[in-house]
Amino acid sequence: MRLRELTDYLESLAPLDYQEPYDNAGLLVGSPDDDVSHALLSLDCTEAVVDEAIELGCDVIISHHPIVFSGLKRFNGRTYVERVVMKAIKHDIAIYAIHTNLDNVLGGVNSRIAERLGLQDSRILSPKGDLLRKLAVFVPSGYVEAVRSALFRGGAGHVGPYDSCSFNAPGYGTFRAGEGTNPFVGNPGEHHREEEVRIEVIFPAVREGTVLRELFKAHPYEAVAYDIYRLQNSHQEVGSGLVGRLEQPMDETDFLEWLKTRMGAKVIRHTALRREPVSRVAVCGGAGGFLLSQAIRAGADVFVTADYKYHEFFDAEGKIVIADIGHFESEQFTPQLLLEIIRKKFPTFAVRLTGIDTNPIKYYS
Structure with missing residues (x-):
């Protein structure tokens, strides 16, 4: 089918207008009129992922994170971003990113996190206006x-x-x-x-x-x-983060174990425990520190996110437990979500998950 058919469908679920101002979601390499028959899904579009696409005969890579965030002035292979784009163009492979627009809709990245944690009655944590x-x-x-x-x-x-x-x-x-x-x-x-x-x-x-x-x-x-x-009304189905409740309250340490298991986290960095049961949980895939005040106002006992800096942990002030599970870990189930979305709409279109571990962070234990 034409690439446009695929991207138009994805954008009907997660419109590009819903991405954050700093983002660069959408078709990054290729023409909407290109014919495509096989897609490779990944959290990141790295050189190894492009090599995998070449080997598998894939003609489009759909990643969560855009390989290009800002303008490129040269294409001489000096950086990994340039090498990825050059290799994709050379081998007629389109690259499409569906990033914060997928973060900001119900049924997107944060909904998948909430689903894995068994949260009930989830709603957008910070709805967007205008x-x-x-x-x-x-x-x-x-x-x-x-x-x-x-x-x-x-x-x-x-x-x-x-x-x-x-x-x-x-x-x-x-x-x-x-x-x-x-x-x-x-x-x-x-x-x-x-x-x-x-x-x-x-x-x-x-x-x-x-x-x-x-x-x-x-x-x-x-x-x-x-x-x-x-x-001026906020759109209650579009915005950052989610908040929901557990089916049954859990002890804090039991919840951290549950979180670690369900999200495949090797380690969880967290603030001091409050010695209170966990009932209400806020989540935000990727770097969600900007939502801490909203999570507290929503009455969340724990805020699950990633990319917290040392001094930012102090902002919890004993009002909530911040649980940083890692950026990759918080979003690693996004390609599977995309697989399900695409297969439901285009059941005969060939689509597969990457076998490459694109997490740049490694753990020594």
Whole structure:
């Protein structure tokens, strides 16, 4: 299939607009119109992973971490980043990264961590703002159901776990069609009054194009009257980290053992234990220290993340246990998540997990 089909599907689940400003997710090497038949999935795209792709005949590598974060000025093989890009181009291998956009959606990286730890009733720890819009459109009474259904089909009408949400208010509209028009009701040059319903729906900003296309296809008017409002509301299904509860409270040391086993961590760096049961747990794959205050406000007993610096551990101040399990360890199940996502949508597309250990950190014991 075309590479575009694969990347469009991944971005329908984790839109590029949801990535952090510093990130560089998306198609890094290759053309969207390239034909692809075999994908290799990895947490990182290293030289060894590219060599593995060449050996296996893979024509696209999908990694969590982007190999390129900032602009490259030279391609002479001086750094491992340059060598990876050069080798991929030489062997016609596309490279695609799905990073913080996958971190920031339900069903993504943090949901997989929460799933492995058995967390219940998980929710976004720090929801993002300025991602929602409201559409108000005026529809003749006989077409309300058709237009409303079209808006839902386009991706509007979701409020938390509810869908098909709308507000509807009856009224009437007035207009006069100009010369050369073909009005659905009324006649050119004559004032007309029509019974209408004002439909209001909320939608994610990234779905605006789809919502409007569906609206224009279903609405009977030649010139559709509508308004789009920018909302300050946080998007409760998009943002950083997750927080949830254990099915049963656990002793702190028992929880650390559980965490170590379930996340395949060789060691856990943590703050002083509080001698209290662990019931509520916050998680953030990768470097999540910026979410500590949110984890405390959410009432979490433990915050599971990675990449904590020495002085940052003091910030816990006895209010929470910080458990640093390591960056690789916190995200190592992401390729398996991607495998499941892709196979569910494209069951006949060849996709496999890398056999390369890309963790740059080694442990001596």
